[in-house]
Structures are given as structure tokens and as C-alpha cells.
Amino acid sequence: xxxxxxxxxxxxxxxxxxxxxxxxxxxxxxxxxxxxxxxxxxxxxxxxxxxxxxxxxxxxxxxxxxxxxxxxxxxxxxxxxxxxxxxxxxxxxxxxxxxxxxxxxxxxxxxxxxxxxxxxxxxxxxxxxxxxxxxxxxxxxxx
Amino acid sequence: xxxxxxxxxxxxxxxxxxxxxxxxxxxxxxxxxxxxxxxxxxxxxxxxxxxxxxxxxxxxxxxxxxxxxxxxxxxxxxxxxxxxxxxxxxxxxxxxxxxxxxxxxxxxxxxxxxxxxxxxxxxxxxxxxxxxxxxxxxxxxxxx
Numbered sequence: 001x002x003x004x005x006x007x008x009x010x011x012x013x014x015x016x017x018x019x020x021x022x023x024x025x026x027x028x029x030x031x032x033x034x035x036x037x038x039x040x041x042x043x044x045x046x047x048x049x050x051x052x053x054x055x056x057x058x059x060x061x062x063x064x065x066x067x068x069x070x071x072x073x074x075x076x077x078x079x080x081x082x083x084x085x086x087x088x089x090x091x092x093x094x095x096x097x098x099x100x101x102x103x104x105x106x107x108x109x110x111x112x113x114x115x116x117x118x119x120x121x122x123x124x125x126x127x128x129x130x131x132x133x134x135x136x137x138x139x140x141x142x143x
Numbered sequence: 144x145x146x147x148x149x150x151x152x153x154x155x156x157x158x159x160x161x162x163x164x165x166x167x168x169x170x171x172x173x174x175x176x177x178x179x180x181x182x183x184x185x186x187x188x189x190x191x192x193x194x195x196x197x198x199x200x201x202x203x204x205x206x207x208x209x210x211x212x213x214x215x216x217x218x219x220x221x222x223x224x225x226x227x228x229x230x231x232x233x234x235x236x237x238x239x240x241x242x243x244x245x246x247x248x249x250x251x252x253x254x255x256x257x258x259x260x261x262x263x264x265x266x267x268x269x270x271x272x273x274x275x276x277x278x279x280x281x282x283x284x285x286x287x
Binding site: 021022028031032034035036037038039052060061062063065066067069070072073074077078079081082083084085086087088 | 165168169171172173174175177179189190191195197198199202203205206207226228229230231232233234235236239
């Protein structure tokens with residue numbers, strides 16, 4: 001933190017350092033429910049999870065998007081983030097170890113800013129895709 | 144009312160008072176130890192006015208403001224689904240915001256589409272767009 005990242009430092013095709021999360025625990029899901037205010041029973045009541053065909057509770061999709069947000073603001077300073085999107089393609093269960101990977105796909109100019117675009121893929125340790133996403137950051141030039 | 148008639152419909156305004164404790168709590172829940180979300184001195188040293196909000200923090204405004212409840216109720220009145228899941232989420236960050244700011248969001252049904260999923264099931268996708276504005280009336284965050 002504190003190391004300035006410049007537009008010139010980033011190249012199209014750069015693979016960003018993967019963020020590897022600890023396995024999802026019940027307490028993490030509970031903490032996310034409390035923090036966000038999303039008290040949908042699918043996320044804390046095993047019976048409801050089973051009845052919905054999930055085999056038990058599932059993590060909030062937004063908890064997983066939160067992991068992706070953590071990765072993006074490790075790769076690039078938070079103040080440079082302009083856009084961040086996610087498509088939820090798979091559910092995440094207790095014990096799944098999530099990894100967030102990112103790739104720089106484009107560099108250009110937009111509204112007088114240096115823009116970097118990238119994609120991100122969030123997977124479980126079995127390779128199942130949870131989220132396909134993308135981000136846009138605006139980076140300064142080296143002085 | 145039909146599903147098509149719902150497009151363009153606005154729903155009740157939600158007011159969200161941004162709090163520092165929620166910024167820390169969200170980062171802790173996510174297991175994000177990036178010090179900018181926890182330590183005001185580190186945040187200020189990195190060019191922020193205070194702890195910056197996590198990229199997904201506005202969910203706090205949604206849920207504690209019961210933003211989606213009346214929308215889901217109207218959708219269920221037309222047709223009760225077997226299940227409701229979050230399909231997509233997109234944030235456009237327009238202006239910085241911090242604890243102490245009061246953001247106001249007016250949700251709007253931006254689009255309604257139908258799809259068939261991999262197992263042949265029918266899916267109805269409702270796109271909800273919210274522009275969060277601050278106490279000065281400035282656009283801060285656009286969510287879809």
C-alpha cells in the first residue's frame with residue numbers, strides 16, 4: 001500500500017496476482033449477512049438450502065463479488081476504480097476455497113483519463129466458475 | 144399490471160446514512176485486511192478523506208433500506224417463482240463518498256427479459272437501476 005501505480009506500469013495481457021481466499025465458513029456467511037443486512041434464510045438455514053435443492057446453505061453471491069472487489073482494490077488503488085461488474089454463474093457452498101484471477105484486456109483514453117479495462121474470473125478450488133466479471137480503472141501517468 | 148408495464152416504474156426512495164463502522168464491518172466480513180478499509184491514518188496517507196467504502200458497500204443501503212422488497216412483492220403478485228437469485232451486479236463509481244454522507248437512492252425497473260436456462264427452465268430477469276445521490280444532489284454511484 002502507498003506504492004503509486006501508473007498507467008505505464010500496466011500492459012495488455014498482464015495476469016494479475018490471484019487472490020486466494022480461505023475456505024468459506026458458516027461464520028463468514030453470518031458476518032456477511034449482518035454486515036450487508038441480507039438475511040435471506042438460504043444463507044443460514046440448512047433446511048431451506050436443502051429444500052431449494054442446494055444440499056444446504058449457500059454463500060451470498062455478493063459475498064463472492066466482495067472477494068472480487070477485494071482483489072480489484074489489491075491490484076489497483078480503490079480511488080482509481082470507475083466500474084466493476086459481475087455475472088453470477090455458479091453457487092458457492094461452505095468449505096469452498098475461492099480464487100479471484102484477473103487479466104488486463106485494454107488500455108485507452110476516455111473523458112481525458114487513462115483507462116485500463118480487465119476481466120476477472122472467480123472460481124472454486126474444483127475449477128467451477130462462480131463469477132465472470134470485469135473492471136475499469138483510471139490511472140495517472142508517471143510524472 | 145403486466146411484466147412489460149413494470150419497465151420504467153420507480154420504487155420508493157431509500158435513504159442511506161453511510162457509517163464508518165459499516166465500512167470496517169464489511170471489510171472484516173469479507174476477510175479483506177487492506178488497511179485503507181480499517182485505519183483512517185493509512186486511508187488518509189493514501190489520498191482518501193476517511194476510510195473509503197468497499198466496492199460493494201452500497202448493498203448496506205439496499206438491504207437496510209428494504210429497497211428490493213416492494214419490487215419482489217410486485218413480481219411475485221404477477222407470477223410466483225420457484226426461486227429468486229441474483230443474476231448480475233454492476234457499479235459505476237462517479238464520485239467519492241465517505242462516512243457521514245447521506246445517500247439517496249431511487250430504484251427503477253430498467254429492463255425485463257426472459258431466458259431459458261441450461262436445464263430448460265424459464266427465467267425472468269428483472270434489471271433494477273439505482274442512482275445514489277449525496278446530500279448535495281450530486282450523482283455518486285450508479286448500480287444495475
